[in-house]
Structure formats: structure tokens, C-alpha cells
Amino acid sequence: MTSAEMTKIAIAGGILFAAYKYGNGLIKAGAVAVAAGVIAKRVPYVKDVM
Numbered sequence: 001m002t003s004a005e006m007t008k009i010a011i012a013g014g015i016l017f018a019a020y021k022y023g024n025g026l027i028k029a030g031a032v033a034v035a036a037g038v039i040a041k042r043v044p045y046v047k048d049v050m
Contacts, residue, residue, distance in 0.1 A: 009038065009042075012038060013035070013038075016031045016034060016035045016038075017031075019031040020032065020035075
């Protein structure tokens with residue numbers, strides 16, 4: 001993973017964290033779902049299945 005990829009993931013993670021911390025219930029659920037998708041694409045054994 002390059003530095004540029006890590007920067008993109010860190011920015012997205014920060015935005016999702018802010019949405020989770022300060023949003024209402026629907027926004028929190030969306031932020032968790034998007035974060036789960038991002039993580040699933042980064043984990044090698046899950047990425048091969050998706």
C-alpha cells in the first residue's frame with residue numbers, strides 16, 4: 001500500500017468518523033455500512049471473494 005492510498009483511506013475514515021460521531025441514527029448506520037465496505041475491500045481474503 002502506497003502513501004497516497006493510505007492518505008485516501010485516512011481522509012475517508014475521518015469523514016466517516018465525523019458522520020458517525022455527529023450524525024443521527026440513519027447517518028450513523030450509513031457510515032458504518034460504508035466503512036464495512038471499505039474494510040472488506042482491503043482485507044485480502046475478503047477482497048478475493050468480492
